Amino acid sequence: MKKINKRIQKTLIMIFALGLASATLFTGCAQKTSADDGKEQVRKVIVGTGNGYEPYCYLDDNGNLAGYEYEVLKEVDKLLPQYEFEYQTSDFTNVLISLDAGKIDIAAHQYEYNDERNEKYLFGTEPYTTYVTYLVVPSDNEDIKSLDDLAGKTIYTGGKGSNSTYIVEAYNEEHPDNKINIENAESLTSEEFVQGLLSGKWDAAIATRRDAEKHNKAYGSDAIKIVGDPIQTSSTNYLFSKDDTQLQQDVDGAIKQLKENGKLAEISIAQLGGDYTENE
Amino acid sequence: MGDLFSADRLVEEFPKLIPYLIENLKVLLWATVFGVILGLLITGVRMKKIPILYQITVVYISFMRGTPMLVQLLLIYYGLPAFIDPILGTNISREWPPILFAYTTFILNQGAFLSSIFYGAIKGVPSGQFEAGLSVGMTKLQTFRRIIAPMAVRIALPPFGSDFVGVFHNASLVYVIGVVDIMGRAKSIGSATGHVLEAYVIVALLFIIFSMGARALFGFVGNKLDYANIKVR
Numbered sequence: 001m002k003k004i005n006k007r008i009q010k011t012l013i014m015i016f017a018l019g020l021a022s023a024t025l026f027t028g029c030a031q032k033t034s035a036d037d038g039k040e041q042v043r044k045v046i047v048g049t050g051n052g053y054e055p056y057c058y059l060d061d062n063g064n065l066a067g068y069e070y071e072v073l074k075e076v077d078k079l080l081p082q083y084e085f086e087y088q089t090s091d092f093t094n095v096l097i098s099l100d101a102g103k104i105d106i107a108a109h110q111y112e113y114n115d116e117r118n119e120k121y122l123f124g125t126e127p128y129t130t131y132v133t134y135l136v137v138p139s140d141n142e143d144i145k146s147l148d149d150l151a152g153k154t155i156y157t158g159g160k161g162s163n164s165t166y167i168v169e170a171y172n173e174e175h176p177d178n179k180i181n182i183e184n185a186e187s188l189t190s191e192e193f194v195q196g197l198l199s200g201k202w203d204a205a206i207a208t209r210r211d212a213e214k215h216n217k218a219y220g221s222d223a224i225k226i227v228g229d230p231i232q233t234s235s236t237n238y239l240f241s242k243d244d245t246q247l248q249q250d251v252d253g254a255i256k257q258l259k260e261n262g263k264l265a266e267i268s269i270a271q272l273g274g275d276y277t278e279n280e
Numbered sequence: 281m282g283d284l285f286s287a288d289r290l291v292e293e294f295p296k297l298i299p300y301l302i303e304n305l306k307v308l309l310w311a312t313v314f315g316v317i318l319g320l321l322i323t324g325v326r327m328k329k330i331p332i333l334y335q336i337t338v339v340y341i342s343f344m345r346g347t348p349m350l351v352q353l354l355l356i357y358y359g360l361p362a363f364i365d366p367i368l369g370t371n372i373s374r375e376w377p378p379i380l381f382a383y384t385t386f387i388l389n390q391g392a393f394l395s396s397i398f399y400g401a402i403k404g405v406p407s408g409q410f411e412a413g414l415s416v417g418m419t420k421l422q423t424f425r426r427i428i429a430p431m432a433v434r435i436a437l438p439p440f441g442s443d444f445v446g447v448f449h450n451a452s453l454v455y456v457i458g459v460v461d462i463m464g465r466a467k468s469i470g471s472a473t474g475h476v477l478e479a480y481v482i483v484a485l486l487f488i489i490f491s492m493g494a495r496a497l498f499g500f501v502g503n504k505l506d507y508a509n510i511k512v513r
Contacts, residue, residue, distance in 0.1 A: 046374060051464065052471035059468035061296070063460060088378075090458035101358045103373055190474040191284065218474040 048104030051089040068271040107239040126252040127235035134226035153203035164206035190218035303461035315390025322395035344392030401436035441498030
């Protein structure tokens with residue numbers, strides 16, 4: 001009996017020691033260094049962006065944030081010495097919730113203007129990318145030209161809270177007898193996007209011309225095409241909290257400067273493969 | 281369809297993903313170590329039926345066991361700062377990195393689940409054992425420590441083991457609040473390369489290997505503790 005008891009004790013002690021060791025090992029990670037006491041003039045601004053929308057915001061080979069949003073904001077940060085930008089990535093839907101919760105100060109994820117967003121957030125006034133969206137269908141499809149052709153069919157839109165979802169929802173409200181089924185998903189890969197259309201899972205999707213081209217290129221053939229007139233012609237802006245006008249004005253000023261000195265166009269060409277900063 | 285899966289990419293992405301498993305393991309360790317401590321405290325409250333605290337634990341446990349992990353994670357991530365910051369005058373909403381919210385959620389969750397396991401295990405020891413302890417002159421504490429606890433540990437071990445593996449699986453949810461763990465990295469590789477299936481296959485493989493390892497370990501410890509069946513030499 002004694003022997004067995006010892007055994008149990010030994011095992012328990014071992015488990016306990018293991019737990020303790022791991023606890024001490026990992027508490028190091030919890031301690032945040034707060035070294036920002038010295039420079040009080042510089043305001044720390046947290047930028048919220050996505051991690052799955054190539055080439056705008058995604059993680060590169062080493063797991064670091066990369067893409068158009070990041071490159072532009074890096075230049076903006078350089079022009080604004082009174083701010084220090086920090087970046088936080090999450091899923092698309094979580095970016096705006098984080099802005100609501102005050103976890104971030106700037107939301108950067110190719111946000112187009114819409115009334116719903118405008119009601120809750122402060123839009124920047126200096127757009128930094130054009131955003132013209134079209135219907136996208138398989139290349140051999142000749143029937144679908146506009147949203148009206150999609151009654152009772154299924155369309156893929158870019159996730160809850162995205163502008164394409166908003167547009168189709170608005171369309172459905174205006175045409176109650178002619179409803180389009182919305183299938184929401186976010187951060188699809190090109191493969192999933194093309195495959196979804198080819199397999200007939202969706203009859204159409206909404207995307208910009210450059211995104212459609214990107215998908216075709218990634219897929220390796222001209223499997224999909226854009227049709228008809230633009231669904232919406234707009235541009236994208238950063239979003240701020242309602243009362244953060246100072247930051248909004250400063251960032252707008254910086255964007256304006258980047259436009260004037262040609263830097264923004266440069267970044268657009270390097271990241272997006274074309275100048276999409278003024279018009280298409 | 282032919283390009284959906286390629287063995288080359290599988291091999292290529294493997295080393296890219298492996299380092300991120302550490303994030304999941306960190307969550308698992310925090311959840312287990314502090315979850316056990318919290319679980320024991322809650323079990324104490326439940327055993328002693330300490331007024332007020334007891335009622336709180338009942339609500340707490342039913343909440344933690346009755347809501348999806350994902351919901352808890354988002355509630356803590358967005359809701360906890362809104363609740364704590366005004367009271368304590370802190371600013372964890374911005375100062376805490378997402379992973380700290382992940383730790384907090386998993387510790388709170390595990391505290392509830394493990395307390396149920398512990399409570400059940402202690403209750404599972406026949407009351408005659410307790411009486412027997414007292415009858416040979418041990419104090420209540422001695423009886424608990426020498427008689428009840430060792431048996432309870434043995435009863436608790438199998439459910440503890442499956443819970444352990446379950447937490448590890450759940451830890452793959454932390455990417456939704458912006459922690460770049462193995463799942464988050466798999467998704468981001470997917471969006472950067474346009475190919476996502478290989479990364480998911482790798483994640484699945486790693487999870488299977490880990491789960492099997494953990495099960496084997498708990499099986500081994502369980503056998504060690506199964507003293508009723510140990511051969512006496």
